[in-house]
Amino acid sequence: MEEKIKNIEAAAVEAVKNAANLQALDEIRVKYLGKKGELTAILRGMKDVSAEDKPKIGKFVNDARAVIENEIQVKNAALKESALEDRLQNEKIDITLPGRAPKVGHFHPITLTLNHIKKIFMNMGFSVEEGPEIEEDYFNFELLNLPKDHPARDMQDSFYITDEILMRTQTSPVQARTMKAHKNNEPIRMIAPGRVYRRDDYDATHSPMFTQVEGLVIDKGITFADLKGTLEVALSEIFEKKVGVRFRPSFFPFTEPSTEVDISCVMCGGKGCRVCKGTGYLEILGAGMVHPKVLEMNGYNYKKVSGFAFGLGVERIAMLKYGIDDLRLFYDNDVRFLNAF
Numbered sequence: 481m482e483e484k485i486k487n488i489e490a491a492a493v494e495a496v497k498n499a500a501n502l503q504a505l506d507e508i509r510v511k512y513l514g515k516k517g518e519l520t521a522i523l524r525g526m527k528d529v530s531a532e533d534k535p536k537i538g539k540f541v542n543d544a545r546a547v548i549e550n551e552i553q554v555k556n557a558a559l560k561e562s563a564l565e566d567r568l569q570n571e572k573i574d575i576t577l578p579g580r581a582p583k584v585g586h587f588h589p590i591t592l593t594l595n596h597i598k599k600i601f602m603n604m605g606f607s608v609e610e611g612p613e614i615e616e617d618y619f620n621f622e623l624l625n626l627p628k629d630h631p632a633r634d635m636q637d638s639f640y641i642t643d644e645i646l647m648r649t650q651t652s653p654v655q656a657r658t659m660k661a662h663k664n665n666e667p668i669r670m671i672a673p674g675r676v677y678r679r680d681d682y683d684a685t686h687s688p689m690f691t692q693v694e695g696l697v698i699d700k701g702i703t704f705a706d707l708k709g710t711l712e713v714a715l716s717e718i719f720e721k722k723v724g725v726r727f728r729p730s731f732f733p734f735t736e737p738s739t740e741v742d743i744s745c746v747m748c749g750g751k752g753c754r755v756c757k758g759t760g761y762l763e764i765l766g767a768g769m770v771h772p773k774v775l776e777m778n779g780y781n782y783k784k785v786s787g788f789a790f791g792l793g794v795e796r797i798a799m800l801k802y803g804i805d806d807l808r809l810f811y812d813n814d815v816r817f818l819n820a821f
């Protein structure tokens with residue numbers, strides 16, 4: 481009997497030592513110590529043992545049980561420890577790795593240029609006005625002295641929605657809208673930034689959609705000198721360097737006289753280069769003194785007040801500022817390009 485118990489104990493201790501994981505260990509516990517386990521079976525058989533041997537055998541079994549239990553406990557602690565160790569190894573976080581920066585969007589170069597232009601004019605006391613991109617023919621053309629059959633409309637062939645409604649071809653209709661919103665020859669000093677649409681090709685220098693900034697100033701005694709001074713200051717600020725301004729006679733139906741405004745080339749400073757095609761000047765915007773008929777049609781008395789207006793292309797300015805030679809880059813949404821700003 482003693483022999484048998486010793487053997488069970490030895491087998492159990494051996495098995496415990498070899499247990500690979502907690503589950504295996506539990507199976508061993510059941511096998512030796514459980515209700516139907518081998519040691520329990522011996523205790524059950526005690527009724528057949530002589531009264532004299534009983535205490536001895538009983539003690540033997542209990543000692544064996546204590547040994548096995550202790551082994552199991554030690555092994556259990558060791559297995560738990562190594563399981564934790566494994567997890568710590570596997571789930572290790574290298575806190576010395578650089579952080580993953582979230583991708584944050586940023587302003588489009590046209591928006592940046594536009595914001596810059598807006599700020600410059602706002603600092604000069606201009607308000608920022610808006611008008612609809614789907615515009616009435618009446619505001620886009622007629623109130624700007626371009627009646628239905630006017631040949632100057634041909635240059636701005638556009639997308640008509642009905643005979644009377646079109647995608648605006650210029651920001652100039654905001655001039656008319658702003659004038660109409662004022663009474664009693666009230667002074668105006670405004671810019672109107674926004675998108676315009678023309679039936680144009682899509683190439684390095686054209687796009688059927690582009691961005692303009694319109695300007696309008698009306699007050700008593702506004703002269704051509706005010707126009708020139710304002711543009712000289714604004715354009716120097718836009719290009720962040722002192723630029724010379726040259727006025728060339730031109731024609732716009734809504735201004736009289738009208739002028740094309742050039743600046744000294746921002747690339748070569750006027751010496752002549754590839755960008756200015758050797759002329760030393762860059763064509764930048766159209767401007768002029770508001771035509772008396774336009775003032776009158778929009779509720780202003782041209783005998784009491786006068787005004788100047790101008791319109792510039794934002795893409796052209798952004799291209800010159802950032803040295804971009806293909807307009808399409810602004811619209812193709814290539815992130816390699818956009819990330820450069």
Ligand code: DAH
Nearest residue numbers: 650732766767768789790791
């Ligand atoms: N609206 C003109 C265009 O799109 C630009 C322009 C020229 C606007 C002269 C003006 C101006 O206000 O006075 O070509």
